[in-house]
Amino acid sequence: MKNYPVLTYVLKRIGLYIFTIWGAFTIAFVFFHSVPGDPISAYVATMEAQYSYKIPDADVVIAEYKKMMGLDGTLLQQYFRYLENVLLKFNLGPSFLSFPTPAEKYIFEALPWTVGLLGIATLISWTLGFTIGGIMGWRRDSPIAAGITNLALIFSQIPAYFMGLALLFIFAYGLLWFPRRGAFDPGIAKAFNWDFISSVIQHGALPALSLVLVSAFGWLISTRAIVVSILGEDYLVYAKAKGLTGGAILRHYVLRNAMLPQVTGLALSLGFVLNGAYLIETLFQYPGMGTLFLSSLAMLDYNTTQGIMLMSIALVLTATLLLDLLMPLVDPRVAREGKG
Amino acid sequence: MELRHILFRSRLLLVGLSILGVLILIALLQPVLNRLLIGDINPVSMGTYKAYEEVSPQHPLGTDRWGRDWLALLILGLRYSLIIGALAGVAATFIAVILGFVAGYKGGRTDAAMRTFTDMVLVIPSWPILVTMASYIKGLSIPLMALLLALFSWAFGMRTIRSQVLSLRAQPYVDLAKVSNLKDREIIFQELIPNLLPYIGVAFAATTVGAILAETGLELIGLGPGGNIITLGLMVNFALRWGALALGKVELVFAPVLMLILIFVSMNLINIGLEEVFNPRLKRVTGG
Numbered sequence: 001m002k003n004y005p006v007l008t009y010v011l012k013r014i015g016l017y018i019f020t021i022w023g024a025f026t027i028a029f030v031f032f033h034s035v036p037g038d039p040i041s042a043y044v045a046t047m048e049a050q051y052s053y054k055i056p057d058a059d060v061v062i063a064e065y066k067k068m069m070g071l072d073g074t075l076l077q078q079y080f081r082y083l084e085n086v087l088l089k090f091n092l093g094p095s096f097l098s099f100p101t102p103a104e105k106y107i108f109e110a111l112p113w114t115v116g117l118l119g120i121a122t123l124i125s126w127t128l129g130f131t132i133g134g135i136m137g138w139r140r141d142s143p144i145a146a147g148i149t150n151l152a153l154i155f156s157q158i159p160a161y162f163m164g165l166a167l168l169f170i171f172a173y174g175l176l177w178f179p180r181r182g183a184f185d186p187g188i189a190k191a192f193n194w195d196f197i198s199s200v201i202q203h204g205a206l207p208a209l210s211l212v213l214v215s216a217f218g219w220l221i222s223t224r225a226i227v228v229s230i231l232g233e234d235y236l237v238y239a240k241a242k243g244l245t246g247g248a249i250l251r252h253y254v255l256r257n258a259m260l261p262q263v264t265g266l267a268l269s270l271g272f273v274l275n276g277a278y279l280i281e282t283l284f285q286y287p288g289m290g291t292l293f294l295s296s297l298a299m300l301d302y303n304t305t306q307g308i309m310l311m312s313i314a315l316v317l318t319a320t321l322l323l324d325l326l327m328p329l330v331d332p333r334v335a336r337e338g339k340g
Numbered sequence: 341m342e343l344r345h346i347l348f349r350s351r352l353l354l355v356g357l358s359i360l361g362v363l364i365l366i367a368l369l370q371p372v373l374n375r376l377l378i379g380d381i382n383p384v385s386m387g388t389y390k391a392y393e394e395v396s397p398q399h400p401l402g403t404d405r406w407g408r409d410w411l412a413l414l415i416l417g418l419r420y421s422l423i424i425g426a427l428a429g430v431a432a433t434f435i436a437v438i439l440g441f442v443a444g445y446k447g448g449r450t451d452a453a454m455r456t457f458t459d460m461v462l463v464i465p466s467w468p469i470l471v472t473m474a475s476y477i478k479g480l481s482i483p484l485m486a487l488l489l490a491l492f493s494w495a496f497g498m499r500t501i502r503s504q505v506l507s508l509r510a511q512p513y514v515d516l517a518k519v520s521n522l523k524d525r526e527i528i529f530q531e532l533i534p535n536l537l538p539y540i541g542v543a544f545a546a547t548t549v550g551a552i553l554a555e556t557g558l559e560l561i562g563l564g565p566g567g568n569i570i571t572l573g574l575m576v577n578f579a580l581r582w583g584a585l586a587l588g589k590v591e592l593v594f595a596p597v598l599m600l601i602l603i604f605v606s607m608n609l610i611n612i613g614l615e616e617v618f619n620p621r622l623k624r625v626t627g628g
Contacts (some may be wrong), residue, residue, distance in 0.1 A: 020460055024460055031472075031473075034474075153352070153608070157605045158604070158605075159604070160598070162597050165580075165585075165597060166597075168585065169593070169594075274465065278468070278557075279561070294471070297471065299477075305468075307470060308468065309468045313463070313464055316463045316464075
């Protein structure tokens with residue numbers, strides 16, 4: 001193995017990935033099973049309370065459904081069944097929202113909306129923040145740059161939800177420029193035509209903008225910090241001595257070097273994309289993972305809730321794995337460290 | 341370093357501390373301010389005034405749907421939000437310091453195991469777990485809420501403190517202390533903790549902000565402690581449920597929102613300021 005440092009690195013990293021997935025899924029299992037009372041009994045109790053009707057033989061019903069949901073047997077049996085279902089068969093079990101439709105179906109219906117909205121918003125914020133942050137670092141002594149940086153320090157701390165509230169109030173309730181809720185006009189048939197796409201864009205504009213306005217400022221601050229730390233490097237003095245123009249130095253020397261850590265950050269935040277969705281989606285009633293999560297929680301839909309959680313864990317871990325495997329290809333310094 | 345020097349080394353720290361200081365003062369003076377505003381009336385009790393009164397000298401922020409003076413409620417909400425945040429911040433910092441110390445000081449296998457565990461906790465998305473827990477636990481009390489929030493926010497601070505302990509442990513004066521036969525406990529409390537105070541401060545500020553943010557998020561989707569515990573997040577939730585945006589009652593929504601933004605911005609300025617002062621490489625990097 002000593003002769004194949006790259007292979008060793010890759011195998012070690014993949015081993016760590018599998019171990020972390022197992023650990024995180026086990027923590028999730030322990031967590032869901034430490035919740036007092038079991039979900040089926042709670043569900044039956046809620047139904048009984050709702051219709052003020054005592055279900056005869058409720059115990060039998062509960063036992064039957066527990067079996068169907070894989071909640072019978074000892075905790076250890078349940079644990080191994082859970083690992084087998086979730087990790088090997090990618091089977092999250094039936095949803096309660098509309099039994100027996102599998103929970104995956106709901107999750108995969110909601111996923112594109114969240115990934116589309118948050119993915120695009122993240123990419124836009126990154127591009128804006130990186131470009132403007134680079135220029136602010138480059139011109140760090142000008143009063144305009146100082147002003148914008150101080151503004152960014154404040155704006156980057158406003159939760160996106162509040163930004164969304166302000167935008168909603170101004171543009172959807174005051175000026176009536178944008179719709180208030182949903183992801184598209186329900187009167188328009190879902191189809192790949194301009195009517196539907198423009199409706200999706202109109203509905204997505206405000207939630208996306210509220211995310212962009214906050215996180216672009218965050219990227220601006222971190223990019224500026226990296227650029228300022230690069231400005232003292234010797235190779236910039238050399239570039240200047242060669243007679244390169246300021247613009248060329250900024251593009252080819254400063255921004256290129258700032259790019260690497262920021263691309264890493266971008267990949268990470270794309271991995272965490274599901275986490276940003278919960279509150280913003282609730283505010284705009286956007287039919288994504290965040291909304292599904294809250295409605296499944298309110299309906300005591302155990303399998304869907306758990307499925308969304310496992311999904312976001314897996315997404316984050318996979319993103320970090322890909323990043324660690326791809327970084328050595330992009331940045332020779334990381335590869336050398338890996339070997340050393 | 342003298343406190344006065346620390347404050348004036350960083351303008352951001354000064355601004356942040358001033359804003360936060362005013363907010364804390366308002367929260368501390370809540371009983372007095374309440375008496376000045378509405379007399380001996382409990383700000384939470386309903387039907388004291390007419391519903392939805394306009395902004396006036398008697399009611400600087402108007403009244404809400406249940407006839408409560410919104411400014412008096414806002415000050416109470418600020419008090420509860422800060423209490424929950426500070427309690428969670430203390431608890432999370434405590435966990436972070438203990439674990440960070442053990443990992444950094446013991447080193448070796450203990451350190452490796454604890455670091456792997458912390459990394460795992462860091463990548464597990466905490467928000468959905470927090471929401472699930474809060475929705476299953478009925479009748480959250482303030483300390484329980486704070487503990488729940490702390491359980492999800494210690495990991496980042498633990499990493500900072502661990503790496504600082506690791507680098508401090510290698511300093512010559514720690515070796516000297518060891519050679520002069522000081523006990524581990526004495527080394528930790530007399531040599532290490534004083535040098536770590538700024539990092540503990542940063543961890544505290546960061547976890548407190550995180551806790552208030554998470555608490556607000558839980559309140560926004562209706563999962564707070566409830567009852568008479570009015571927090572700023574719950575006030576936003578109330579206002580939105582009443583359709584304050586459509587009614588044009590801007591002050592009901594945006595007064596608590598602005599208060600929360602002031603908390604977040606001031607604590608973040610304190611954080612950046614502390615780093616500027618104690619990590620001089622960062623000086624001027626953040627524009628201060």
